[in-house]
Amino acid sequence: MNPTRVLVLNSGSSSVKYQLLHMPHGDRLASGMVERIGEDGGPADHDAAFKLVAGELTDDGVGIDSPELAAVGHRVVHGGTRFTEPTVIDDGVLAAIQELVPLAPLHNPANITGIKVARELRPDLPQVAVFDTAFHSTMPEYAARYAIDRQTADTYHVRRYGFHGTSHAYVSRAVAGLLAKDPSEVNVIVLHLGNGASASAVRGGVCVDTSMGLTPLEGLVMGTRSGDLDPAVVFHLARVGGMSVDDIDTLLNKKSGLLGLCGDNDMRNIGHRMAEGDEAARLAFDVYVHRVRKYIGAYTAVLGRVDAIVFTAGVGENSAAVREASLRDLGSLGIEVDTVRNALRAKTARLISAAGSRVAVAVVPTDEELEIAQQTYSLVEQ
Ligand SMILES: Nc1ncnc2c1ncn2[C@@H]1O[C@H](COP(=O)(O)OP(=O)(O)O)[C@@H](O)[C@H]1O
Numbered sequence: 001m002n003p004t005r006v007l008v009l010n011s012g013s014s015s016v017k018y019q020l021l022h023m024p025h026g027d028r029l030a031s032g033m034v035e036r037i038g039e040d041g042g043p044a045d046h047d048a049a050f051k052l053v054a055g056e057l058t059d060d061g062v063g064i065d066s067p068e069l070a071a072v073g074h075r076v077v078h079g080g081t082r083f084t085e086p087t088v089i090d091d092g093v094l095a096a097i098q099e100l101v102p103l104a105p106l107h108n109p110a111n112i113t114g115i116k117v118a119r120e121l122r123p124d125l126p127q128v129a130v131f132d133t134a135f136h137s138t139m140p141e142y143a144a145r146y147a148i149d150r151q152t153a154d155t156y157h158v159r160r161y162g163f164h165g166t167s168h169a170y171v172s173r174a175v176a177g178l179l180a181k182d183p184s185e186v187n188v189i190v191l192h193l194g195n196g197a198s199a200s201a202v203r204g205g206v207c208v209d210t211s212m213g214l215t216p217l218e219g220l221v222m223g224t225r226s227g228d229l230d231p232a233v234v235f236h237l238a239r240v241g242g243m244s245v246d247d248i249d250t251l252l253n254k255k256s257g258l259l260g261l262c263g264d265n266d267m268r269n270i271g272h273r274m275a276e277g278d279e280a281a282r283l284a285f286d287v288y289v290h291r292v293r294k295y296i297g298a299y300t301a302v303l304g305r306v307d308a309i310v311f312t313a314g315v316g317e318n319s320a321a322v323r324e325a326s327l328r329d330l331g332s333l334g335i336e337v338d339t340v341r342n343a344l345r346a347k348t349a350r351l352i353s354a355a356g357s358r359v360a361v362a363v364v365p366t367d368e369e370l371e372i373a374q375q376t377y378s379l380v381e382q
């Protein structure tokens with residue numbers, strides 16, 4: 001009997017999640033999560049978080065020691081142009097992931113820590129990297145290129161890479177299933193609204209544009225990241241504000257977005273504050289939603305025909321208010337939401353569009369861990 005279990009480590013900017021899955025069906029045997037890394041009440045950093053995770057993994061029941069374990073699958077956020085497929089990690093691959101740290105400073109170091117921890121626990125197992133950037137590698141060059149000097153861009157690898165690709169891939173395929181269609185038949189706008197947030201335009205199962213860029217800073221308003229802004233804001237803050245490049249980096253990545261606008265990066269708290277008439281929370285919400293609407297309009301034009309808009313990740317799956325405000329009065333684009341369906345709380349994939357809506361609107365819980373497990377298993381099974 002070949003081993004049929006896969007352990008998945010998914011570390012994001014503020015959390016580490018793990019799951020043990022039984023393949024090929026993907027039944028979940030164990031799971032856990034460490035959250036609020038670097039915040040009050042949470043572990044100080046990803047090293048501390050992985051110590052906690054390693055402790056749980058060596059406990060009875062989770063089975064890091066199990067002979068049934070076939071591989072460990074790791075979410076790796078930045079794969080550059082080199083990694084567009086799931087990859088077995090050797091020292092050369094690890095060094096390449098390390099070289100990409102400047103392009104994903106909040107993420108790749110944590111992914112490397114996870115790889116090292118898993119290697120130490122099970123040096124005998126294949127460790128597989130599944131890259132956030134991979135699904136976006138199919139973007140046409142005119143979508144991936146920034147309009148700057150080509151030679152400079154090429155020398156410094158400056159281009160749109162896109163992130164959350166594992167989620168965009170999973171969710172765009174799942175929504176096709178919900179519509180009883182093959183992924184190749186549907187054009188989808190995916191809105192991954194978590195702590196990090198990104199939109200993508202997926203034509204027939206292939207990504208043709210996405211909102212995140214060289215790094216996971218561009219695009220939508222996020223928990224602590226600004227998303228799109230005039231690049232001259234950076235020069236202005238340096239020249240007139242006297243801020244260093246590192247200060248500005250920290251400002252835009254960690255002190256902006258919802259947090260910068262109203263002091264709160266959690267959409268739940270923002271909802272409570274809005275209910276009490278808090279003006280700053282209302283403005284943060286309005287800025288956030290306005291940006292989502294702009295990307296829906298942009299990707300509608302990019303795709304030409306849109307079959308489905310799908311919301312996923314913490315905010316997208318749970319905030320009926322964000323979904324409602326993002327799609328309000330878009331009947332001219334063929335988008336009509338059923339307010340009752342939208343307000344229902346559920347943990348399953350579901351349609352929330354009105355019966356006559358030309359564009360289907362759906363909520364699909366993302367499952368990056370299952371997607372990583374499947375990609376990992378199909379690589380090591382051969
Ligand atoms: N019930 C809810 N209503 C509104 N927002 C929610 C709810 N539950 C979670 N969220 C939002 O989801 C965010 C986290 O999303 P998640 O996808 O788990 O983030 P990440 O994986 O990027 O760390 C939180 O910041 C919170 O604002």
Ligand SMILES: CC(=O)OP(=O)(O)O
Pocket residue numbers: 011012013014077107132163164194195196197216
């Ligand atoms: C790429 C990215 O932003 O990831 P996360 O949402 O986990 O921070």
Ligand SMILES: [Mg+2]
Pocket residue numbers: 012194195313
């Ligand atoms: Mg996430």
